[in-house]
Amino acid sequence: MKLSTRIALAVGAVVPLLVLAAGWLLLRLVAADLHAQQDAHLRARAAAVTKDARRLLRAAALDRPPAVEQTRERRLYASALDVGIRLIGPEGTASGGPQPDPSVALPASAPAPVTLRAGGESWRALSVQVTGARKGVAGTLWLFSPDTAGEAQLGLVRRRVVTVALLAAPLSGLLAWAVASRAARPLRLLQQRTSGLDPRSTTTRPVHAPTGVGEVDDLARTLRTVLARYDEQAARTAEALATARSFSAAASHELRTPLMSMQTNLEILDDHPGLAAAERDEVLADLRREHARLLGLLVMLRELGRGDLVEAEAFGPVDLAEVLDASAGDLRRRHPEARIEVDGVPGLWVYGWEPGLRTVVDNLLTNALVHGRKGDRAAEVAAVLWAEAEAGVPVAVLTVDDRGPGIPPQSRGAVFERFQRRPDSPGSGLGLTLVAQQIALHRGRIRVLDRPAGPGTRIEVRIPLQDGPPDTEATLPLRRDWMIGTAATAATAASAATAESATAESATAARPQAAGGRPTAGGPQSFHKDGS
Numbered sequence: 001m002k003l004s005t006r007i008a009l010a011v012g013a014v015v016p017l018l019v020l021a022a023g024w025l026l027l028r029l030v031a032a033d034l035h036a037q038q039d040a041h042l043r044a045r046a047a048a049v050t051k052d053a054r055r056l057l058r059a060a061a062l063d064r065p066p067a068v069e070q071t072r073e074r075r076l077y078a079s080a081l082d083v084g085i086r087l088i089g090p091e092g093t094a095s096g097g098p099q100p101d102p103s104v105a106l107p108a109s110a111p112a113p114v115t116l117r118a119g120g121e122s123w124r125a126l127s128v129q130v131t132g133a134r135k136g137v138a139g140t141l142w143l144f145s146p147d148t149a150g151e152a153q154l155g156l157v158r159r160r161v162v163t164v165a166l167l168a169a170p171l172s173g174l175l176a177w178a179v180a181s182r183a184a185r186p187l188r189l190l191q192q193r194t195s196g197l198d199p200r201s202t203t204t205r206p207v208h209a210p211t212g213v214g215e216v217d218d219l220a221r222t223l224r225t226v227l228a229r230y231d232e233q234a235a236r237t238a239e240a241l242a243t244a245r246s247f248s249a250a251a252s253h254e255l256r257t258p259l260m261s262m263q264t265n266l267e268i269l270d271d272h273p274g275l276a277a278a279e280r281d282e283v284l285a286d287l288r289r290e291h292a293r294l295l296g297l298l299v300m301l302r303e304l305g306r307g308d309l310v311e312a313e314a315f316g317p318v319d320l321a322e323v324l325d326a327s328a329g330d331l332r333r334r335h336p337e338a339r340i341e342v343d344g345v346p347g348l349w350v351y352g353w354e355p356g357l358r359t360v361v362d363n364l365l366t367n368a369l370v371h372g373r374k375g376d377r378a379a380e381v382a383a384v385l386w387a388e389a390e391a392g393v394p395v396a397v398l399t400v401d402d403r404g405p406g407i408p409p410q411s412r413g414a415v416f417e418r419f420q421r422r423p424d425s426p427g428s429g430l431g432l433t434l435v436a437q438q439i440a441l442h443r444g445r446i447r448v449l450d451r452p453a454g455p456g457t458r459i460e461v462r463i464p465l466q467d468g469p470p471d472t473e474a475t476l477p478l479r480r481d482w483m484i485g486t487a488a489t490a491a492t493a494a495s496a497a498t499a500e501s502a503t504a505e506s507a508t509a510a511r512p513q514a515a516g517g518r519p520t521a522g523g524p525q526s527f528h529k530d531g532s
Contacts, residue, residue, distance in 0.1 A: 004180035012173030016165040023161025030157055035124065039113040042126040042143050045083045052076040053087050053130045053141045060091040061137050080143070087130070089139030099123070099144040106142065115147065122147035194223060255298075258290040265290075303359055307437045310353055317466060318354045320396050321346045324385050327361040331369065335379075338369055344385035348396045351466040356438040363431040364400040364459055372402025372456060379403075387465060394465040395444075403456040412448040439463070 056072045077085060077096040084099030095102075104118040110127040117123075128141045210217055265283045269275065275283070321344040328342045350357070361383075368381040382401045387394055407415060416436040439446045444463035451458045 004177050004184055007180035008173045008177035011176035012169050015172035016169045019165040019168050020161065023158070023165070026161065027154055027157055031154055034153060035113070035115075038124045038145050038147070039126070042083060042113055042124060042145055045080055046126055046128045046141065046143050049076055049079045049085065049143070050128055050130060050141065052079050053085075053128075053139070054132050054137065056087060056094065057089045057091075057130060057137045057139050058132055058134060060089060061132075061134060082145075084142075084144035086142040086144070087139055088142070089130075097144070098146050099142075100125075109140070110142075116144075255294060258294050262287055262290045262294075303434055307356060307359075307434065307441060310356065310441070314353050315351055316354070317349050318352050318357055319346070320344070320348045320350060320357065320385060320398070320463070323354070323357050323361050324383060324398070327358060327365055328383065330362075331365050331381075335369060339380045340365070340369070341380075341382045342385075343383070345387060348385065348387050349466045350396060350442065350463050352442045352463070353438075356441060360435050360438045360461065361398070363435050364398075364461070367431050368400050368402035368404075368457070368459075372404040390462065395462045396465050398461040398463075399458055400461075401451045401456055401458045403451070403454065406450060406455055406457050407448055415448065416446075435459075435461075 052072065052075050056076055059072050073094055073096075076087070076094070080097055082097075084095070084097035086093065086095040086099055100116055100118050100121070100123050104116060106116070106125070106127075107114060109129075110125050113124050113126045115122060116125050124145045124147055126143045128143070129138075130141050131138045265287050268283055269280070324342055324344045328340055332338070332340055365381055365383060369379045372379045372381055380403045383398065384401075385396065385398045387396050389395075415432050417433065436446060439461060442463050444461060446462075447460045449458040449460060450456070
């Protein structure tokens with residue numbers, strides 16, 4: 001059933017009820033007015049005939065001649081005019097004019113007018129106590145007025161109210177249907193524009209011009225919001241499926257070589273059970289290396305997929321100094337021979353994904369540890385964390401230095417691509433890809449530079465500090481396809497940063513350094529969370 005039909009039926013049912021209710025109230029008001037007029041007339045007649053009634057009672061009490069009593073009785077009736085009179089005294093009852101039958105019981109008294117009904121007739125009655133100075137002059141004077149005129153008028157009003165109610169039902173229904181049909185026209189237009197939309201097959205969305213009807217405009221906005229959320233979820237689902245497919249393809253491609261190598265080593269062990277101990281140990285060591293590479297590759301692929309699918313709800317306040325200390329502590333336990341120096345300003349809070357930020361620090365330190373050594377010398381890693389203002393916005397700056405051979409400027413853009421590694425590298429080629437992914441996810445920047453003091457590499461990361469309430473809508477980038485793509489954005493950014501490296505290196509070298517490598521008072525100022 002259409003909305004206009006429902007409204008017409010509802011109005012057609014409600015309006016007659018309202019007319020009847022208003023008619024009932026009108027009848028009560030008309031009846032009250034008619035009774036008020038009759039009561040005023042009765043009181044006026046009572047005031048006029050009371051004196052004649054007292055004279056009649058006095059003549060009866062003094063036992064005057066019948067002719068005198070009859071004369072005074074006629075005067076009494078004449079003064080009553082159009083109302084009925086009934087005078088009840090000690091010597092009897094005198095009555096005249098229109099009044100109820102004597103068999104109708106009267107109330108004990110009626111100082112205020114009352115309604116009497118008998119035999120289908122209605123009367124207004126008023127009683128007045130009549131007394132005189134002489135003994136025996138006392139009685140009750142009743143005045144009656146027929147209520148026929150009031151009943152006739154009330155009946156006329158009642159019939160008209162019923163007639164209006166019967167006419168109001170169809171007329172109000174038709175009028176309501178016409179008005180509702182016109183009012184629902186914007187809604188029908190919106191329905192026509194949206195009925196042919198299929199979010200699964202088209203990206204076309206309805207264009208709604210404001211109609212001035214609040215409900216219709218609200219519904220259009222809600223519909224656009226629902227479709228936008230559908231598109232967003234559909235895109236996220238497509239990303240998830242593409243990520244899963246890419247994960248399978250990348251895993252199958254990258255795992256083929258170590259698996260084939262492990263198969264070859266296993267065949268050697270199987271075909272040569274009497275293999276010399278030295279050669280057997282070499283084959284087992286090769287198996288362990290390939291196994292570790294497989295495990296690391298799977299872990300990196302899993303983390304890369306997690307970064308592509310992380311949602312805004314996972315973000316929260318994170319203290320970068322705590323993340324740096326925890327990562328450095330774990331690395332020292334695994335590599336006690338390495339020299340790992342960490343200097344960080346505490347209380348640098350960012351709004352981010354803690355597992356992702358921990359991945360950034362872990363991979364940067366591990367990468368510096370693996371590639372930051374020459375010959376048999378123990379690796380040396382220096383990580384410095386501080387805060388400074390960049391274009392008026394506080395940012396956290398993390399630098400990780402190693403003493404390795406360094407990265408040529410022409411190769412710095414490629415280190416962020418997937419599966420890019422040196423031939424002698426034991427890694428999976430995904431460590432810096434994960435770092436670039438998380439930096440992009442946190443709206444930060446990353447650069448590959450030369451170490452200011454001597455040979456080696458410096459990787460610099462800049463992440464905006466959390467200053468005020470978090471804005472979850474602006475946290476995640478619109479496009480995340482690190483598992484699918486090749487991290488071209490980060491590679492391009494890193495390549496562009498290479499052109500600035502000479503200027504940055506000279507400025508950094510000229511900046512006074514503290515013992516731990518962090519700029520002193522002459523360099524960038526430190527920003528704590530409390531603003532100090």
